Amino acid sequence: MVVIGEHRHTQVHVDLQAIKHNIDEEMTRKDPLTELWAVVKANGYGHGIVPVAQAAKQAGATGFCVAILDEALALRRAGLTEPILVLGIVEPEYAALIAEQHISVAVGSQAWLDDAAAVLTANKVTAPLAVHLALDTGMGRIGFQTPADLSVAVQTLRQPNSPFDFEGIFTHFATADQADDTYFMHQIHQWQALIAVVDDLPRYVHVSNSATSLWHQACNGNLIRFGVALYGLNPSGTELTAPYHLQPALSLTAALTFVKPLAKGQSVSYGATYTAQQDEWVGTVPIGYADGYERRLQGFHVLIDGQFCEIVGRICMDQLMVRLPKQLPVGTKVTLVGTDGDQTISLQDVADYCGTIHYEIACGLATRVPRVYTDVAAGLTE
Numbered sequence: 001m002v003v004i005g006e007h008r009h010t011q012v013h014v015d016l017q018a019i020k021h022n023i024d025e026e027m028t029r030k031d032p033l034t035e036l037w038a039v040v041k042a043n044g045y046g047h048g049i050v051p052v053a054q055a056a057k058q059a060g061a062t063g064f065c066v067a068i069l070d071e072a073l074a075l076r077r078a079g080l081t082e083p084i085l086v087l088g089i090v091e092p093e094y095a096a097l098i099a100e101q102h103i104s105v106a107v108g109s110q111a112w113l114d115d116a117a118a119v120l121t122a123n124k125v126t127a128p129l130a131v132h133l134a135l136d137t138g139m140g141r142i143g144f145q146t147p148a149d150l151s152v153a154v155q156t157l158r159q160p161n162s163p164f165d166f167e168g169i170f171t172h173f174a175t176a177d178q179a180d181d182t183y184f185m186h187q188i189h190q191w192q193a194l195i196a197v198v199d200d201l202p203r204y205v206h207v208s209n210s211a212t213s214l215w216h217q218a219c220n221g222n223l224i225r226f227g228v229a230l231y232g233l234n235p236s237g238t239e240l241t242a243p244y245h246l247q248p249a250l251s252l253t254a255a256l257t258f259v260k261p262l263a264k265g266q267s268v269s270y271g272a273t274y275t276a277q278q279d280e281w282v283g284t285v286p287i288g289y290a291d292g293y294e295r296r297l298q299g300f301h302v303l304i305d306g307q308f309c310e311i312v313g314r315i316c317m318d319q320l321m322v323r324l325p326k327q328l329p330v331g332t333k334v335t336l337v338g339t340d341g342d343q344t345i346s347l348q349d350v351a352d353y354c355g356t357i358h359y360e361i362a363c364g365l366a367t368r369v370p371r372v373y374t375d376v377a378a379g380l381t382e
């Protein structure tokens with residue numbers, strides 16, 4: 001396969017050791033009987049689904065969560081045999097494929113179970129389809145909302161000759177990353193009222209994303225869906241402090257492709273929105289909004305030679321310009337996310353500037369930017 005972007009010095013670097021460190025911290029902290037499943041949806045939050053899943057497995061993750069069926073299939077194709085839960089709703093027409101690939105799915109309605117059962121029968125599938133019932137306790141996204149609806153679904157799953165394996169039950173919190181826990185407690189009460197109608201709880205009972213596990217550990221259930229924190233990112237942004245050091249795994253670098261003096265009065269980029277106030281040096285960086293480096297980042301900065309350099313003029317689709325402290329050679333390293341010398345630009349800094357969350361920046365990095373992996377500790381032992 002031809003990798004588009006291989007012949008350009010713009011790369012996402014992923015430190016797998018950081019991922020293992022973050023999982024290790026969580027493994028040490030959690031109840032030993034609670035499993036940790038690594039959430040690797042959206043191409044591992046932009047970090048690369050398969051390498052992240054493999055690193056997570058080495059660090060002790062015993063399963064994976066993804067958002068869509070294709071992500072689960074990608075993990076199976078990569079040879080991973082651990083349990084995989086698809087957190088979103090998969091079309092029931094794929095029920096046979098799901099069952100045959102031993103993938104587990106979130107289910108939030110009786111209609112889904114009926115449709116999937118029909119597909120399994122029509123395809124004469126013998127493997128049971130593993131189901132995690134999603135309970136909507138206040139997230140308002142997917143799931144059963146009433147004890148009555150939930151009871152009917154549980155009965156369906158436990159019928160003699162049911163084509164389903166009732167493997168799990170779960171909910172998702174909307175505000176676990178906030179200091180104010182009023183709404184969180186409301187969801188806890190809803191959760192308790194709902195699961196009270198399930199006599200015999202299934203093997204996996206789970207409520208924790210990263211934030212719930214970090215700040216509401218008491219209600220963990222027996223499985224943590226460990227997402228953003230495994231990438232070293234604080235789920236709350238800057239609102240709450242994590243109980244251990246989260247080590248960011250991702251950095252983003254490029255190299256100057258063009259360097260020129262800009263005379264006072266000359267302008268840069270579309271719209272000529274930037275005009276030099278004095279003679280200065282300007283460098284061109286081969287990354288743009290098509291790479292997921294958002295156009296809104298005009299006026300933000302990058303690191304070159306350990307110094308912050310302002311992004312001047314509009315960010316183009318594939319290139320952007322920065323003001324340099326002095327003439328620098330073409331090929332000089334540019335750090336857009338990460339550390340250079342004593343300075344760091346975090347995904348949080350980028351997100352703050354864009355008025356969004358680091359999740360969006362990380363998973364928005366385009367596939368055109370190759371992911372390069374380092375695993376420092378493994379390198380030392382090999």
Ligand SMILES: *Cc1c(COP(=O)(O)O)cnc(C)c1O
Pocket residue numbers: 039041087172208209210211225226227228229235
């Ligand atoms: C994405 C997701 C997670 C992981 O959330 P993080 O905040 O990244 O830890 C967990 N559970 C569900 C249902 C999700 O959709």
